[in-house]
Amino acid sequence: MCLSCIESIEAGIEPINPCLCGAPATQAAMQRIEADISRRRMLGGMSAVVGMFAGFGLAPNDLRAQTPGRATVLTNLRYFDGSTPEMQTGRDILVEAGRIVAMPASGTGPEDADIIDCGGRAVTPGLIDCHWHATLVGISQVAALTQDIGWVHLMAGREAGATLMRGFTTVRDTGGPVFGLKMAVDQGAVTGPRIFPSGAMLSQTSGHGDFRMTTALPKAAGEPLDYTERAGVAAIADGRAEVLRRTREQLMRGASQIKIMAGGGVASPYDPLDTAQYTLDEMRAAVEAAADWGTYVCAHVYTPTGIMRCLEAGVRSIEHGQLADEATIKAMAEADAWWSIQPFLADEDANQYSDPRSRAKQQQVAQGTIRAFESGRAEGVNMAFGTDVLFNPTGAATQGRQLGKLTRFMSTFDALRMATGDAGRLLEMSGERSPYPGRLGIIAEGALADILVWDGDPASDLDFLADPETNLRLVMKGGRVFKETL
Template sequence: MGLECCGHDHAEGSPEAAWINPCLCGSPKTQAAFARLEADISRREALGGSAAVLGMFAGFGLAPSFARAQTPGRPTVLTNLAFFDGNAAKMHTGREIVVEGGRITAIVGAGQGPQDAVRIDCGGHSVTPGLIDCHWHATLVSVSQIAALTQDIALVHLIAGQEAGATLMRGFTTVRDTGGPVFGLKMAVDRNILAGPRIFPSGAMISQTSGHGDFRFLNTLPRMDSDPADYTERTGVAAIADGEAEVLRRTREQLMKGASQIKIMAGGGVSSLYDPLDTAQFLEEEMRAAVRAAADWGTYVCSHVYTSEGIQRALRAGVRSIEHGQLADDATIRMMKAEGAWWSIQPFLADEDANPKTDPVQIAKQEQVSIGTVRAFEKGRAEGVKMAFGTDILMNPGGSRSQGRQLAKLTRFMSPFDALRMATGAAGELLAMSGERAPYPGKLGVIAPGALADLLVWDGDPAKSLDFMGDPDANLKLVMKGGRVFKEAL
């Protein structure tokens, strides 16, 4: 029998076979390596597809690392703590939080938790619900604008996967994604393929031609009916729609993909170059088409918009959540209150945490919004509008690290407890408007029996300040999401 490998054939015992070794496929070491590979493949097949994918993602540093999973059949008890429940402006003491099956099952007196429980001593630290960012772009947060519009979408998704884990480690256990191709990332997180927050996805942001979601370059115009979709449309960043029929189609496509709410663009924006900030976008009947399609699926529409005209038009069409809105006048703010709409607002203050802009047009628009931000917070609170926290960190590599710091900035306008409620209990109420389209059944943003067990342990006192949230590496001692501990440094 000859030795055949890589096209060569040498008789056993021949002089050539003694010294010529074109490849090592037949060597004992190689055969042993093959055996190990085959055993590993069989093991992966036995573990199932998710485990195999998990191993693949581990090579990119994206696989989740649980500090402690909940022991099956045994509750977990957090003890020796003071906690903010997400609503009441106080810290509760002398209590223990019981977690079982991914939910908070009871809040009991100190020492009264189940005796067979796994106990986590919080060392007297503060406990809060997991934080919620109501205006987040999970796939667009950590790439530059030019990268988002031109790079291979696989790279964008891998960066998003890495950022998802960092978001969770900052204490944001839930985000409402207000535009971008996030459905795959959400599935990967939900299946424990990688670590990240719960995601309430909007899918592609729906925009009119020339609207804030139209990122096409001018040299691509005019667009004809037979032309293929633009890169941002093909990849799910945006969906351009003109007329009621097209708005219905694009809305229904996002619902088909699994959107928990719909995002439309009802006015000009800062990041785009070609739509002035003062423009109203989408006719009222076009917006109403999106609202009706969403209502048929038991959910709602949120709308990017800054100006009074755009906000009022959106409210008349039935939009339930105003995103940004910093240029609203008094009458418009009162209309938001009367309609029971939510104001998803961000601390756009043109400071060191602002999304970087180099174009003079963008810079001018950014400054205009920052001027309106202070007044918007003051007037909105004075009128009693329902407000929830978001950051809208967008196309800003490295900027996501400011997420907790931006929450702390709200104490410029309100007490630390009121600010924290905007990112916990109030934010959870906004998310609940998704109804049956909510991807995670159960209350979020609160520490209460029946709520999902998303809990954080902090070295800091929310009764005095939220500044400690700006440095989660040092001050965030425990991150629990759904009863699983992703970080423990107690």
């Protein structure tokens, strides 16, 4: 408002506003000016952040952004499109403005484009991990519960860069304080994958997301939140009203889907695997609140009882589920639900536990893993790949190798599709809550340009995924090249 307007108001006089300071056109102009100031401040702040992060190895290492106004053509390649079970040839991939805009016949792309010669190598869509914990993967559980939260987030930023360099250009984060990391990655301050955030995991008291010590019980009304709740790792909610509140809080913060704990877990010492967690009414509260925002609920659960309750409540994605029986697997197929499943085999790549109770539960889950993969595929359940590496600083590096293990249960192309085209279909359930408009996990016209170039032959095996440092020759995310050793 101009000075004359202010003086008139202070004098008790209805102002005649010749300056039109309240007019829509004026307000729009002011908003543009404020946006420009904010942008300049953000860029300055980002420069400072990037400088600070450089000491931790977090500064972006974008090797080749597209030349403004010019397209990029990937040529001389064999490609898996994320769906068709074969390697295809005879096409180039034309990328512009972060998307694949065409798949012209080899050698027929625009002459003025930037050319990337793939040397006859294999090209795949960027990989997708549908069960990842970006903030909790690269540190121990003790560190997560005791260290300064700033340090925790810096370690998460470092791991995000490593995740992208393994070829995982997108992750669905299924629980943890990841909103800040996602923002830093999206703004280019930190290198990392696209992140579909769930926010805090919703858990009942005594559930898989209740990290409190028994010495903290009982909790009286009005007492402060536990550290993990304050940090945004978990949200303890009992009863319909509290579940609605906590669900809406995560949506307010930007969750693309909601994660609930619907049964016992391996890592947690107080909840046996056979326990059912959350009543049907509580689950429905989360499902209804998510549906009001056009998105869905995914649920940590292993047992038939828990899975059936989830399906009845309208949960759309079952996380883990290795103890499902035949009737439950059929019910998942009939409900057209997704099964976000991991190769939990209690092998050298498994999460490590010192508690004998956790090790016993881990063995029980491993025994059900083989049957789960075989029966799920036989019944035609929608299945997507995830790893759920958790509190395991060395285990994160096994991400690609764990994808390769799926060839124990299926063909190489079916395994690769679980981490590309099929995983992209699961992500589409976020609808308008998706942070990244556009198709993921496929190489096709109109899809987001997340593209990998490999030394290896997906038609024969996926062993090359285990050593991305050597075998992954190019990483492109959104049309930007973050690694190239062609």
